[in-house]
Amino acid sequence: MKILLIDPPGWQKGGVNLGLGYLASSLCQVKHEVKIIDLNNNFCCDPIDDIVKSFTPDIIGYSVKTATANSTASISNRIKERFPKVLQIAGGPHISICYEKFLKANRQIKFAFIGEGEHSLVNFLELWSKGVSIQKVKGIAFYQNDNLTVNKREINSTLDKLPFPRLDLIEDINFSQFPYPLVTSRGCPYDCVFCCVGIISSKKWRYRSPQNVVSELEEAKKRYRIKRFEILDDNFTLNLNRAKEICRILIKKKIGLSWQCHNGIRADKIDEELAYLMKKAGCVSIALGIETGDEDIFRNIGKGETLQDIKRAAKLIKNAGMELIGYFIIGLPGDNLRTIKKTIEFQKTLALDWFVYGIMVPYPGTKMWDYVRKEGKILLDITDVSHFSDELKIPFETPGFTASERKQAYELTKNLEKFYRPKIKQLIINYIRNEPLDSTAVEERQKNQEKSNRFYINAVVQAGIRSGLVVVAWSILAFILLAVQFRKISNFCFRRSNK
Ligand code: B12
Numbered sequence: 001m002k003i004l005l006i007d008p009p010g011w012q013k014g015g016v017n018l019g020l021g022y023l024a025s026s027l028c029q030v031k032h033e034v035k036i037i038d039l040n041n042n043f044c045c046d047p048i049d050d051i052v053k054s055f056t057p058d059i060i061g062y063s064v065k066t067a068t069a070n071s072t073a074s075i076s077n078r079i080k081e082r083f084p085k086v087l088q089i090a091g092g093p094h095i096s097i098c099y100e101k102f103l104k105a106n107r108q109i110k111f112a113f114i115g116e117g118e119h120s121l122v123n124f125l126e127l128w129s130k131g132v133s134i135q136k137v138k139g140i141a142f143y144q145n146d147n148l149t150v151n152k153r154e155i156n157s158t159l160d161k162l163p164f165p166r167l168d169l170i171e172d173i174n175f176s177q178f179p180y181p182l183v184t185s186r187g188c189p190y191d192c193v194f195c196c197v198g199i200i201s202s203k204k205w206r207y208r209s210p211q212n213v214v215s216e217l218e219e220a221k222k223r224y225r226i227k228r229f230e231i232l233d234d235n236f237t238l239n240l241n242r243a244k245e246i247c248r249i250l251i252k253k254k255i256g257l258s259w260q261c262h263n264g265i266r267a268d269k270i271d272e273e274l275a276y277l278m279k280k281a282g283c284v285s286i287a288l289g290i291e292t293g294d295e296d297i298f299r300n301i302g303k304g305e306t307l308q309d310i311k312r313a314a315k316l317i318k319n320a321g322m323e324l325i326g327y328f329i330i331g332l333p334g335d336n337l338r339t340i341k342k343t344i345e346f347q348k349t350l351a352l353d354w355f356v357y358g359i360m361v362p363y364p365g366t367k368m369w370d371y372v373r374k375e376g377k378i379l380l381d382i383t384d385v386s387h388f389s390d391e392l393k394i395p396f397e398t399p400g401f402t403a404s405e406r407k408q409a410y411e412l413t414k415n416l417e418k419f420y421r422p423k424i425k426q427l428i429i430n431y432i433r434n435e436p437l438d439s440t441a442v443e444e445r446q447k448n449q450e451k452s453n454r455f456y457i458n459a460v461v462q463a464g465i466r467s468g469l470v471v472v473a474w475s476i477l478a479f480i481l482l483a484v485q486f487r488k489i490s491n492f493c494f495r496r497s498n499k
């Protein structure tokens, strides 16, 4: 069958949809024909209608985040109007949580896929193409008349068996524009109040073997000529020994790729040896989800870490010579202007190279979602906000932290950026372009910095000498003038006394 997979547009560019790459490789393995359209990065400029006309897919599948739920609805409505025979299906984080509401509001989408889609989609297509009942396919939800059928999903525990993602099937992809996305494990056992990963990818942490991970990178290097990659795991270092082993193999094989962990690692899941091995294996930049600098709030957000863990991890990362990024949230339960100021003070004690303060967006399925419904007042449709956006939108308020105070808090954090300006500017540019600072770039920058320091020292010394000379010259001139005046006066007095 022909399947067109679409990543609908949101506000953020820079990363490609790896989930669709994984689906594509599983579908190709059983001889389906697949095309992926990325509507976030403008790799492909043809209008969707033209692509559908020329590719003539049997099925169109959308990957939906809460932030792209609205755009999915409008694209799929248009497709239904113009190509009524194409079967439309959807999966992804938003669907895994809100399948019922989404299917109800979007009857043009006939099937929702809950959780990981590789096995259920292959199974579904096998039956669908034969015209056999799909009633028992795992991990799907669908309406028959007004009755919703929901089949329990499967949690894939044999990740090594999955074929490597086929990102080359993304129309007109340009690999130089983003780091190669790598997922070495799926799922997360923790319970942070603001995070929905446990529902999307399950609480069971499943991992790939270090050999399998490195093989993917070797293949990507050959096939796509990648120079850098990004680890997108929710919990890359949960098992320290496995993470160390991945690094050791990368070092041994002299893989020569620079990489980053901007999705963050846990502060309590790094030690000195791991930090050293990561750096040696090419890691140039790591993010920590710090969230808040207030101990009470930190204790209540379900992270199971302490601020001490954050300080320790920050030190280890910096000492190992990697860039350190901190993510903070404005609007956690108990937050107010005072606690944000406290967070800012805490932030200053960490040697961060860059930081991001995001306005809290309560996603469905999270504890935060329930908290806001109980304690707060929703101000916006959350499908319309993003926590890292430059455009300030406040999705909810609480009696202790009003919308205008949240704006004030955000402004305070924005002002902080001034102190980081030169470095921040470079990092933001790199982040937008998705270019981590690789080690050579860091060295180059240090050399330039030293050069410019020397330049400033020379300039100061020279200025000192010059101004010294000027002072001496003026002093001599003043002395001469004074001497002349003195002579005139004494001559005058002498003449008068003679008279
Ligand atoms: C990489 C990433 C990004 C990248 C790439 C985005 C992209 N174009 O796909 C970037 C950095 C750009 C990004 C941006 C955002 N992201 Co993001 N991101 C992730 C991250 C860390 C990894 C995603 C990933 O690759 N997973 C691995 C693959 C294998 O899994 P998958 O994508 O879920 O796909 C599987 C299934 O979902 C399913 N599936 C997916 N699509 C489809 C389609 C069909 C037809 C079928 C059958 C099945 C199916 O099968 C796939 C294979 O098993 C996740 C965390 C996570 N665990 O999901 C957050 C996550 C998805 N992001 C999230 C958010 C909130 C955002 C932003 C809104 C943040 C913001 N900046 O404000 C933006 C919105 C993006 C936009 N377009 O505007 C939330 C989503 C919450 C929600 N309810 O939607 C997550 C879950 C993070 C979190 N902890 O809350 N993100």
Ligand code: SF4
Binding pocket: 188, 189, 190, 191, 192, 195, 196, 197, 198, 234, 235, 266, 289, 303
């Ligand atoms: S924020 Fe990280 S540690 Fe917390 S639940 Fe989400 S993925 Fe797990």
